[in-house]
Amino acid sequence: MENTFDSDLIYSIFKLAWSRKTPEKSKEAEPIDTEVARASKKNRSTTANSNALTVSCELLRIFVTEAVERAAIIAEAEGNGKIEATHLERILPQLLLDF
């Protein structure tokens, strides 16, 4: 596997999305001390095991490569050497349905 996502990066994006989902809880636990705040965040938030993150990275990698591959097929069919926005537009609906 040459290029893939960093699982730490994906984990922090996950955590950001989860923290957006539970804003009410964060209001309750909002001490002035930042270190305490960090600790309370750790306690309440969901965790993910490393394998789950690796699989998520793989899923996202597949999403990106699939988008490029499908757009490349259209670009080649048009005899274009460069993948343009119009090519992406054409494959986008099916891509979003497939994921």
Add this chain to the structure above:
Amino acid sequence: MEERECAYEKLEETEEKAELLRNRFRLSVIGIADAEAKKQGLEIAESVVACISDLAFKFTELLANDVWLFAQHAGRKSINMEDVILSAHRNEHLLGLLRSFSHDLKGKEPKAEKKRKRPLKEDDTRVVS
């Protein structure tokens, strides 16, 4: 009033954080997309990569919510491999790909775990003695 200011500050903070993550995410996407385009023998416009990156980022956020709900439904607080695989349930090919990928991961894991467990046990006995 102070509460409101606090909330605004927090919102700004999370927005800044999100922006940083989005940029880091975009870097990874550029790497993957460029490599893939090269494999196809084509060039790829920057705007297309930016668009794919935004899509993938939104997809990640959706995925985060999905796996969180799956784990909650199962009564767990931590996300499992199965939760992620389940999120791809609508596409059989994708499901197959992720299954085989997770099997490969599992195949690698036991050896690593055994290596890790032994030194841990030694440490435990040291503490006890």
